[in-house]
Amino acid sequence: MKEKKTEPRIFTIADWEKEERYLRKRHQEGWKFLKVSLPGFYHFEKCAPEDMVYQLDYNEEGLKHKDEYVQMFKDCGWEYLQDFGGYSYFRKPVSEMQGEEEIFCDDESRLDMMRRVFAGRYLPILVILMLLILPNLIAQFHSSDADAPILAALFLILLAIYAWAAVSFGYRYWKLKKRLEK
Template identity: 25%
Template structure:
């Protein structure tokens, strides 16, 4: 009998409510969530079906505060499962466990802190792109390979990396507009989860990305 299962994450940064609803459904089917790996895959192990609910929180504190942070959740009836990159912490509780946020303002602050983190982290990606572009331009006069198709491909990848912060900002802005009342459901995450339309949102993001990419390509082409 199959003992392990893997599902691709919908995106814990933008669909945590929908993601937790998925974990709850899997638990009812007998699949216990054990964590998310670095590639964004959710890992499950076969167990007896259980009626429980899940929560994920974004932690922006210091590593020295982790034990106290987890202890606060444990005291509130939430059992710590695992974390993703020491930022996203997964918890499980019985169906009577209280919401992990006490009010709308605290949940909105969680969302804001998460977006600041994503933007900040994206600048490291942009830095890598800038360094790679610098290397490309430094060697093109030596190898004279800028007329080859591979130059255009590599140049496009590096330029894309350079503009990752812009894309993250666009995605965050659009998601904020699509679910502008998200924080109001701090104590009823299942309701906002049912409103989250992943395929529709992906199409909107793809369109926005195509427009942004076209503008960038026109400027730097």
Template identity: 50%
Template sequence: MGKTKTEFKLFSIPQYKQEEEYLNTMHKNGWKFTKVTFPGFYQFEQCQPENVIYRLDYNKEGLANKSEYVQMFSDCGWEYMFDFVGYSYFRKVSDEVNSNEEIFCDDDSRLDMMKRVFKGRVVPLIVIFFGIIMPQLFMNSRGYGGGSVVQDVLSFLFLVSGLLYITLFGWFTIQYYKYEKSLYPENNLKIKYGCIFAGLIIGVLVMVGMILWSSLSNYKLIDGENGFTIEAELLNKAIVKEYELKTGDTVYVTHEGDGGELYISIGKENEKPVFYGNTYNEFGNFEVEIQEKGVYQIKCSGRKARGKIEVKVK
């Protein structure tokens, strides 16, 4: 058993040529490529230094008919190694390669492979971004399903995930631009890729805007003769009202919630409340009879709370 070693390398989607050159150099230096594992651990086995050409192909349709696909390359003298995240790895001793033989014979076929990679790799990421991350970020930031600290943490995690995805999209876009420009230097690609970057910037602004928007309060406070009403599209603050109550007075509270979390407390300042509850208690309509006269505070605190709260004192 020869010596082995592992190196960590990261190559973006359009950098398959750099990956091929890296594997060629390693084999030339006496390290034969044997395996790659996620996210980028390349394993090698010591061997006799030799000029070996490595090539990568990305073709899901080919893998669907793997035996014919592999045989096609084998007929041309390429040794099939394995598949990794959609790419098929091939190699051939350089003495058998005629005039720097390529798997792809022209620029159009190379660009066609990049399009296949885009459909197989980037499109699923876009679907996850717009189908899962953005909707979940919106729902959590608006308090759907509750407005707990857990949801705040989830909102933060979805925000970080979204920004990470946009960073990856930006990185991919830069690499695609460099790759396409290298193939077609005469083409004006600035408008095409400028629009893509503008979309990425808008995406970042939308996500940050969602978080900032979720921290604002939008509600209407209606004061009555013996109470008050809060109509909240989004309540992220505490509203406190004071009433001088006598023994036997009753506080009636009606709550029609539509999401988020609401806390209600009734009691004297700096004393234990005579009533405390939140939406986890699933309170709806309730009443509290005052046992001792004094000045009482009725406090309604919201965390992304939506709905109507009506308080009456009789």
């Protein structure tokens, strides 16, 4: 039986909760997460099945003071795994937890992380969209070149992907904000 395996998976930057559940499920099945690498390859090692909670945190300020940042989580029993795509990966066995323990103590903390993700990831994407994709898309619609329809289709696909990611993120942000207002 193979002792290591790699699985391709794509999670958007707003899908950190899905990614956490995915990693937890794999560990429960006996596959310990080792690392994630581009373009979305998740590397695992065979292990004894165990209920392990995985948590992701997006904190660029924390990464500027990485030693203190990682130590803070270590002091609370979380094992630091890696940084990837702006997120820091942590895990902790459920057997060592006291109730429903998370690195975010409340929804306000989660909302704050979502604001950091928006500022660090979505704003640059929005700039790319406005400065590169939209002008090129418009240019292709006005072009008489033979390859213009193909390029226009590619730019439309990129636009649709960016729009879907932004709407998905916005919806999650809105839901969390509504939950806080109750």
